[in-house]
Every structure is written in structure tokens, then in C-alpha cells.
Amino acid sequence: xxxxxxxxxxxxxxxxxxxxxxxxxxxxxxxxxxxxxxxxxxxxxxxxxxxxxxxxxxxxxxxxxxxxxxxxxxxxxxxxxxxxxxxxxxxxxxxxxxxxxxxxxxxxxxxxxxxxxxxxxxxxxxxxxxxxxxxxxxxxxxxxxxxxxxxxxxxxxxxxxxxxxxxxxxxxxxxxxxxxxxxxxxxxxxxxxxxxxxxxxxxxxxxxxxxxxxxxxxxxxxxxxxxxxxxxxxxxxxxxxxxxxxxxxxxxxxxxxxxxxxxxxxxxxxxxxxxxxxxxxxxxxxxxxxxxxxxxxxxxxxxxxxxxxxxxxxxxxxxxxxxxxxxxxxxxxxxxxxxxxxxxxxxxxxxxxxxxxxxxxxxxxxxxxxxxxxxxxxxxxxxxxxxxxxxxxxx
Amino acid sequence: xxxxxxxxxxxxxxxxxxxxxxxxxxxxxxxxxxxxxxxxxxxxxxxxxxxxxxxxxxxxxxxxxxxxxxxxxxxxxxxxxxxxxxxxxxxxxxxxxxxxxxxxxxxxxxxxxxxxxxxxxxxxxxxxxxxxxxxxxxxxxxxxxxxxxxxxxxxxxxxxxxxxxxxxxxxxxxxxxxxxxxxxxxxxxxxxxxxxxxxxxxxxxxxxxxxxxxxxxxxxxxxxxxxxxxxxxxxxxxxxxxxxxxxxxxxxxxxxxxxxxxxxxxxxxxxxxxxxxxxxxxxxxxxxxxxxxxxxxxxxxxxxxxxxxxxxxxxxxxxxxxxxxxxxxxxxxxxx
Numbered sequence: 001x002x003x004x005x006x007x008x009x010x011x012x013x014x015x016x017x018x019x020x021x022x023x024x025x026x027x028x029x030x031x032x033x034x035x036x037x038x039x040x041x042x043x044x045x046x047x048x049x050x051x052x053x054x055x056x057x058x059x060x061x062x063x064x065x066x067x068x069x070x071x072x073x074x075x076x077x078x079x080x081x082x083x084x085x086x087x088x089x090x091x092x093x094x095x096x097x098x099x100x101x102x103x104x105x106x107x108x109x110x111x112x113x114x115x116x117x118x119x120x121x122x123x124x125x126x127x128x129x130x131x132x133x134x135x136x137x138x139x140x141x142x143x144x145x146x147x148x149x150x151x152x153x154x155x156x157x158x159x160x161x162x163x164x165x166x167x168x169x170x171x172x173x174x175x176x177x178x179x180x181x182x183x184x185x186x187x188x189x190x191x192x193x194x195x196x197x198x199x200x201x202x203x204x205x206x207x208x209x210x211x212x213x214x215x216x217x218x219x220x221x222x223x224x225x226x227x228x229x230x231x232x233x234x235x236x237x238x239x240x241x242x243x244x245x246x247x248x249x250x251x252x253x254x255x256x257x258x259x260x261x262x263x264x265x266x267x268x269x270x271x272x273x274x275x276x277x278x279x280x281x282x283x284x285x286x287x288x289x290x291x292x293x294x295x296x297x298x299x300x301x302x303x304x305x306x307x308x309x310x311x312x313x314x315x316x317x318x319x320x321x322x323x324x325x326x327x328x329x330x331x332x333x334x335x336x337x338x339x340x341x342x343x344x345x346x347x348x349x350x351x352x353x354x355x356x357x358x359x360x361x362x363x364x365x366x367x368x369x370x371x372x373x374x375x376x377x378x379x380x381x382x383x384x385x386x387x388x389x390x391x392x393x394x395x
Numbered sequence: 396x397x398x399x400x401x402x403x404x405x406x407x408x409x410x411x412x413x414x415x416x417x418x419x420x421x422x423x424x425x426x427x428x429x430x431x432x433x434x435x436x437x438x439x440x441x442x443x444x445x446x447x448x449x450x451x452x453x454x455x456x457x458x459x460x461x462x463x464x465x466x467x468x469x470x471x472x473x474x475x476x477x478x479x480x481x482x483x484x485x486x487x488x489x490x491x492x493x494x495x496x497x498x499x500x501x502x503x504x505x506x507x508x509x510x511x512x513x514x515x516x517x518x519x520x521x522x523x524x525x526x527x528x529x530x531x532x533x534x535x536x537x538x539x540x541x542x543x544x545x546x547x548x549x550x551x552x553x554x555x556x557x558x559x560x561x562x563x564x565x566x567x568x569x570x571x572x573x574x575x576x577x578x579x580x581x582x583x584x585x586x587x588x589x590x591x592x593x594x595x596x597x598x599x600x601x602x603x604x605x606x607x608x609x610x611x612x613x614x615x616x617x618x619x620x621x622x623x624x625x626x627x628x629x630x631x632x633x634x635x636x637x638x639x640x641x642x643x644x645x646x647x648x649x650x651x652x653x654x655x656x657x658x659x660x661x662x663x664x665x666x667x668x669x670x671x672x673x674x675x676x677x678x679x680x681x682x683x684x685x686x687x688x689x690x691x692x693x694x695x696x697x698x699x700x701x702x703x704x705x706x707x708x709x710x711x712x713x714x715x716x717x718x719x720x721x722x723x724x725x726x727x728x729x730x731x
Contacts, residue, residue, distance in 0.1 A: 174704075198697070203704065207633035208416070211677050211703040214408040218679035218697055231531070236634070244407055245544025245556045264533070 024063070026321045028053055028311065029090040030070045031101030031111070031123075032304075033077035038103055038127075044298035045126060046072065048364075049100045051291065052308035052346065059347035061354065062316055070308075075102040080110035087111040091119050097321040098311040099123045100304065105130030105176060112142055122323040124311055126303035131180045134372055140327050145303040145310065145367055147277065147377025149177065153184030155275055155379045155395055156225070156253060157192055163273070167195045168251070169221035171212065171237050173228040174201040181227045181253055197221040204232035209240040217246035225251040230258045235265070242268045250274075252382070262387045269384045273392070278380030279366045280394050287343040287364035302364035303375070309346055309363060310334060316353040334369040336360045396553070401686035403555040407544065413667075413674040415563040415632055418570035421666030422625035423643065424650035425577065425659055426618040432657035433594045433614045434495070436508030441622060442644035443519035446637050447486055448623025449630045450527045452479030453534045460536065468538040470562070472627055479627060484619040490515050491615055499611070516641075523637045532635045535562065555686075562632040573624060574663060577617070581659070586613055594657070642707075646673070649710035653717045655724025664725060669710045677703045 030049050032042045050070045057068040071094045073086040083102060090096045099121060102108035108128040116123045117139055124143045125133075131150035136142065160168065170186060172178035178201065186196045198219035202212045216224065224247040228234025234256050241247040242265070252261070252274030262269050277299070287305060288296045295301065311326075313333040318326035333349075338358030341349040349359045361367055368376045381392040423445060430438040438444075455475035465471045494511050541564050544556030581587040586609075593600040593610045601607060626640060633639075650669045654661025677699065685693035701709065717724060 200702075201704070205636065205638060207629070207636060207639040208412075210408070210412045211674060211706060214674075215677075215679040215697060215699060215703060217408065218681040218683075218699075220682070243540075243558060243560060245548075245558050 024066050024321070025069070026066055026097040027069050027071050027094055028308065029087070029094070029096040029099035029101065030072045030308075031075055031083075031087055031090060031099050031103075032072075033075045033103045033107070034072065035074055036077035036079075038077045041127075041299055041301075042103065044294040044296070044301040045103070045304040047294040048291070048296065048301040048304040049126070049308040052305045053312070055344070055346050056309070056312045056350065059350060061347055061350035062312060063319065063321065066321070068312065071096060073101075075104065075107045075111070077104040077107060080107050083107035083111050084114050087115045087121075091115060091121050096121075097315070098323060098326075100307045100311065101125055103127045103300075105133060109133060109136065112136065112138060117141060120324050122311065122314075122327050124307040126307040127300040130176055131184055132176075134374060138372070140373075141323065143307075143310070143330050143369065143373040145306040145363075145365060145375050146300060147375045148184075149181045150184035150188075151377045152253060152275065152277075152379065153181060153186075154188045155377075156185050156251065157188035157194070158395070159273065159275060159381055160189065160223070160225075160251060161192050161194065165222050166193075167197060167220070167222050168225050169197045169216045169219055169223075169247070170199040170225045170227065171202050171216060172199070173233055173255070174203055177255070178227045182225070185225065185227070185253075202228065202233045202237055204229060206233065206236065209233065209236040210244060212237060213240045213244055213246050216241070217244065221247070223247065223249045223251055225253070226256055227253050229255045230261050235261060238265060238269070252384075257382055257389070259389055262384050262389060267387055270387065271384065273381070273383040275379040275381050275395070277377060278391075278394065279378035280380075281362065281366040281378070283342045283362050283364045283366055290344050296364075305343060306361070306363035306365050306367050310361060310367070313341075313346070313349055313353065313359070313361060316350050330373055331369055333359055334361050334367050397686045399551075400553050400555045401683050403547070403551075403553050403557050404683055404686065407555065407557045409671075409674050409678050411557070411559055411563055413671045415560075415566045416674070417667035417670030418566045419625050419629045419632070419666075420643075420646055420650045420670050421663040422570055422573060422621055422628070423647040424654065424662035424666050425574070426621035426625070427647055427651040428654070428657055428659060428662040429614060429621070430618050431651070432659075433590055434508070434611065436505045436512065437648070437656075438618075439509065439512045439644065440490075440516035440519055441618075442640050442642075442647065443516050443523065443637075444483065444487060444619065445622040445626030445629070445643065446523045446635075446640035447519050448479045448483035448619060449626035449635055449640070450479075450523050450637075451482040452476055452623060452627045453527065453532055453630070453635060455479065456534045466537065468561070469565070470535050470537045470631055472534055472631055473565070476624065476627055480620045480623045483623045484616045486519075487615045487619045488612060490519075491611065520637065520641060527637070529637055532630075534635065535631050537561065560632065562628070566628045566632055569624065569628060573621070577621075577659065580617075586610075590614060645707060646670075646710045649714045652714055653724055655726040658724065658726045661724050661726035668725075669713060672713055673706050673709045676700050676709050677706050 030046050032046050053068050053070045056062050073090050075083040102111050105128040108125050122141050127146050129146050129149045131148045134148050170182045172182035186199050226234045250272040254276040257276040314326040314329040315321050317329035317333050338360040341359050341361045343364045352359050366378050370376045379395045383392050427441050452475045455478045456472045459471050538561050541559040541561050544558040548556045589605045590610050646669050650665035651662050654665030679697035679699040681698050
């Protein structure tokens with residue numbers, strides 16, 4: 001009797017193991033903030049992720065003809081409790097095999113540590129950029145196709161150094177994004193031999209920033225790094241600095257890059273510079289051509305396509321849709337060596353992998369996974385000239 | 396030379412901004428104190444009344460700008476200001492007719508008025524956001540500066556610049572004119588005298604034939620005018636966002652109470668006390684000490700008493716101190 005039970009169990013496990021390689025139907029969670037402060041970006045991110053899922057599913061080449069359907073769940077971007085409940089549902093009720101998301105760093109951290117890691121579920125975020133996620137305890141289950149803000153700090157430090165500035169003041173918006181970016185920039189800049197005179201916060205939504213600017217001016221510095229938001233305190237800090245003559249040149253990270261800033265400030269902003277995520281790789285152009293019904297140039301849309309693609313390619317590489325098995329395949333499919341894979345070539349990639357070949361997934365956002373599995377990132381260096389945003393180059 | 400530089404530095408970051416901010420607070424506190432003195436309640440809706448008046452002014456400013464109407468170097472908003480005041484006056488008179496008059500005929504306790512005014516505050520707040528939206532609105536035009544920091548440096552040869560924005564100049568001049576007019580009205584005209592009589596002793600004033608409805612109406616109209624002027628100046632100088640006007644309620648009440656509620660002179664003094672302390676306590680004196688001290692005295696730290704994050708806290712500490720030491724305010728107010 002005991003023997004019978006054991007052999008039955010073995011048979012059952014064999015059957016389940018076998019089923020992962022034969023044709024089946026799997027679900028992929030699309031775990032993004034369909035409501036909340038990022039909903040206008042999600043309107044382009046979710047279709048981009050689903051485009052990759054559709055492309056792979058319709059090719060019929062994934063794991064011997066497995067079909068994939070996306071299941072949406074709402075992170076809300078800000079409410080950790082709601083996000084935790086939503087991913088709980090994805091894993092326990094919908095039984096997804098992988099999750100694209102979350103979007104904002106806070107809810108992503110909560111969902112990862114509370115639900116995904118205990119359940120052994122793979123999450124690939126297209127847009128969470130907090131440096132804290134690089135060192136989080138994730139059992140190798142978390143990846144992101146967006147670069148960490150720490151990476152932007154290094155790039156920003158390089159740009160400033162290349163322009164010959166050695167002494168800067170920093171002001172940041174008082175939240176995880178602002179503080180993370182300011183601190184990572186400060187350590188990169190000081191490591192490169194620069195001097196940070198002051199690193200202090202400002203609150204968004206105030207009418208008057210002259211007191212904050214007064215403190216910055218007292219500390220001094222050649223230029224001011226404004227790690228803030230373009231329609232919020234960041235703009236106020238720049239306006240107030242110009243009004244009092246405290247600073248004349250500003251460094252603008254991603255949250256400050258937009259056409260509305262030079263329009264609002266005018267000619268005084270000429271000469272300021274900065275960087276935002278962006279790439280001139282051919283993958284971006286191919287992605288633009290194949291997109292339908294959404295804006296492919298919207299922030300993190302390309303990263304969303306790549307996140308969904310990577311999960312499915314990793315499954316193909318591991319020949320299994322079990323997160324515990326395919327989590328080790330991400331680095332293999334994302335990085336060299338192998339044949340470069342651009343958007344729209346996912347079917348070809350699946351074929352190469354099925355034959356045991358090697359691929360180097362480039363995707364729409366020029367993915368290169370570094371460290372614990374996050375994108376190295378590509379940045380567009382910008383400068384304000386003649387009250388216009390101009391692209392200087394790519395880094 | 397260093398002494399002049401130190402003075403210029405302090406003017407640029409402390410004196411000029413505090414003078415403008417103080418004027419705006421003083422005008423706001425005058426409205427609060429007037430309502431308290433004559434209608435005998437703390438009007439919590441005053442901050443949002445300011446937002447309402449400013450909103451109407453902004454809408455008219457946009458209309459004038461679209462018609463190409465402007466005042467040359469001066470902001471167009473000054474032209475729209477009378478319309479803002481008129482609409483704001485109608486608004487507060489309607490709210491008085493619908494809400495406060497009921498309680499007045501009941502001779503209700505001041506605390507009931509206060510709670511009613513909190514209700515009006517929320518309604519006004521919602522109305523303003525509904526009409527103009529919760530975001531920043533930009534409506535200043537004309538010249539931006541009286542003198543720019545860079546020009547000042549060239550003119551004087553000092554290494555520290557002083558910039559004075561046109562809006563800061565307009566704010567201070569307008570405040571002086573408005574206060575002069577207000578005191579002239581309260582002390583010299585018949586209507587003003589009847590208001591003061593009503594404030595001193597309501598029953599006695601009624602007995603001597605003063606029409607209470609008229610006094611109440613005039614008070615509301617003046618309060619609406621003060622609120623709209625204060626709000627428009629604040630919006631011109633800084634920026635207009637409904638939520639910041641709601642927050643302004645705190646320093647304005649602090650100013651009115653510090654000066655002594657019900658005392659117009661106190662409200663003005665209170666406004667400047669709050670503004671100067673908020674800015675002076677949170678200013679970093681590093682470079683200032685560097686100039687006035689002997690060579691190489693520039694300290695490494697910022698020499699900042701409090702981080703700017705605690706700006707609002709300053710007015711409350713002052714408020715607490717005044718309430719502990721002189722509960723009736725610096726200038727003796729009517730008291731609560």
C-alpha cells in the first residue's frame with residue numbers, strides 16, 4: 001500500500017513535470033497601476049507588455065505550442081496593501097507563471113517581499129527604479145528592465161564632470177525617488193573627485209521656495225542639481241534660484257526633463273543640462289513600427305515589452321514555466337553571447353532556444369542585465385538651448 | 396565693503412522676501428481680525444475666501460490678456476482686481492445670507508459660527524478647485540524685476556546681488572495704501588464709526604439706531620476686499636494653487652492672534668512678526684558670518700537654526716509663546 005502511494009506520487013510528479021514541456025495554457029500577470037498617479041503611463045505600458053505576450057503566444061513555438069494569456073491586476077502605484085492583495089490573487093487564484101510588474105518602487109517592494117518571494121514567483125518590473133531594489137532579498141526572483149536610479153546618479157556625475165564642474169549643490173524632492181537619486185549621485189560624484197556643498201530636500205506643492213534657496217545659496221556651488229518634479233517643487237526651486245540670483249545653471253534629471261520647463265522659465269534656463277532614460281538603438285525604431293493602439297515612445301512602454309518578452313524567453317531557455325526553474329535563465333537570454341534579438345523577432349528567438357542555441361535579447365530598450373538582474377540603462381543627454389530641449393547625445 | 400556685502404546678502408534672502416510675505420500676511424490677518432472684532436467669530440473660511448477672490452481675479456486677468464488689454468510693465472491682474480473684489484464680496488454676502496444670518500438671529504455662541512465657517516471653508520475650497528482646478532496657475536505678466544541680482548552687482552560693484560521683484564514692490568506699496576484707506580475709513584467716516592460702535596457694544600449700538608444689517612454687510616465687503624487683495628498679491632508674488640491658500644490660514648491666524656484678535660494695528664504687526672521670524676529662523680547664516688566676521692571665519696556648517704521644513708512650526712511656537720505670556724496678544728485685543 002505504501003509502495004503504491006509512493007509510486008502514485010512519483011507518477012503524479014512525473015506527469016506534472018512532463019506537462020510543463022508539452023503544450024499547455026499558462027497565464028502571465030500584468031501587475032501595473034491601472035489606477036493611481038501613473039495611470040496615464042500604464043495606458044501605454046500594459047498594451048506593450050501584452051503585445052509581446054501575444055507575439056509569443058501566436059507564434060506557437062513556446063514550450064511546444066504553449067499559449068499565454070495576460071491577466072491584469074492593479075498595483076495602484078501608492079497603496080501597498082491593495083497591491084499585496086492584487087498579486088496574492090494573481091498567484092493563488094489565477095495561478096500565473098510569472099509577473100510583469102509592479103510599476104512604482106514602493107508597491108513593488110511590498111508585493112515582492114510579502115507575496116512573490118514567499119510564493120517563489122518571478123517578478124520583472126519595467127519601471128521600478130529605486131536603488132533599494134538592487135540589494136533586496138529576492139532569492140533571485142526579481143528582475144527589472146528599468147535601470148536603478150543609482151545608475152542615473154553615476155551617469156549624471158559623468159555628464160557634470162565632462163562639462164568641467166567640480167562643486168555642486170543638490171536639492172531633491174522629499175520622497176524615495178528624490179532621496180535615492182540625490183544620494184546615489186552624491187556618492188558617485190564624490191568618488192569621481194567632485195565636491196557636494198549641500199544635499200537637502202524640498203517639499204512639493206509649496207507656493208514659495210525662497211527660504212530653501214537661501215540655504216542652498218549659503219552653502220554655495222557652481223551649479224544646482226534639481227532632483228525633483230517638473231510641475232512641482234523642482235520648477236519652483238529653479239524659478240526662485242533665478243529670481244534671487246543664487247544659481248544660474250541647473251542639472252535636470254529625468255523627473256525634470258520636459259518641454260513645459262523651458263516654456264515656463266524662459267531664456268534664463270538656457271545652458272542648463274541633464275539626462276533622461278532614452279536610447280537611439282534600432283530596437284526602439286522597430287518597436288515603434290510594430291506598436292498598435294498605444295504610444296510606443298511613452299516612458300517605460302519599451303521596457304514593458306521587454307519585461308514580458310524576457311520572462312517568456314527565459315521559460316523557453318529553461319524548458320519550463322516553473323518560476324523556480326526559469327529564474328536562472330534570465331541572464332543567459334538577456335546578455336551576450338548569442339544572436340541579437342530585436343522586437344518582432346521573438347518567434348525566431350524561440351526557435352533558436354528550442355534548438356539549444358544562444359540569444360542576446362536586445363529588445364526595444366537595449367536591455368543589458370547587470371548586477372543582480374537589472375538593466376544597465378541608456379540615457380539621453382539633453383541641454384536647453386534657445387529655450388528648446390535639445391538632445392546632445394546618448395550614454 | 397564686507398559689511399555692505401553682508402547687508403546686501405541679508406536684504407536679498409531675508410529682508411525683501413520677509414517684507415513682501417509680511418505684507419501679504421498682514422492683509423490677510425486684517426480681514427480675520429475685522430470679522431472677529433465686529434461679527435465676533437474666528438472665520439476659518441478666510442484662506443479659501445482669499446483663494447476664491449484670487450480665482451475670479453485670475454479668470455478676469457486671462458480674459459483681459461486674451462483681449463490684449465494690459466498695463467504695460469505692471470501685471471494685468473491689478474486691472475482685474477476690482478472685479479475679483481466685487482465677485483468675492485457677492486460670494487461672502489450670499490454665504491452670510493444663507494448661513495451666518497440664521498445664527499445671528501439666534502444669537503448663537505461664537506463656537507457655532509466657527510464650526511459653520513469650517514463648513515463654508517470646505518465648500519469654498521471645493522468650489523475653487525472645481526472651477527479653476529487644483530493645479531498651479533500662472534497669471535503674472537509685465538516686468539518681472541525692479542532690479543535683478545546681476546544688475547545690482549554691476550551697479551554697485553558688490554559681490555552680492557540684491558534682486559527685488561516687481562511683485563514684491565507692488566505688494567508693499569499696495570499694503571501701505573490699503574491700510575491707510577482702512578484706518579481712514581474706520582476712524583473718519585460715519586460708517587466706520589458705526590462699525591466700531593457695534594464692535595464695542597452691540598446692544599448699545601442698536602439702541603442708538605445703528606442698522607446692524609448695514610454694519611454686517613460693510614464688514615463682509617471690506618473683509619472680501621482685503622482677502623482678494625492679499626490673495627492676488629500672494630499669487631502674483633509666489634504662485635496660485637488652491638491648497639496653499641488653505642495652508643495660509645495657519646500663519647494668518649497666528650499673525651492675527653499674536654497681534655491681538657480684533658485689533659487692526661496688531662494684525663499688521665503680527666503679520667510682520669510671523670513673516671520675519673519664519674524667514675530669519677530658517678535662514679542659513681554661513682555666508683553672512685563669513686562677511687561680517689574676521690577673515691577665515693566662514694564656518695563649515697550652514698549656521699541654520701531650523702531646517703526650512705519647519706517653517707510652519709515657527710509661527711506656532713510664536714503663537715504658543717504669546718498665548719502663554721500675553722494671552723491677549725502684543726496689542727491688547729478683544730480676547731476670546
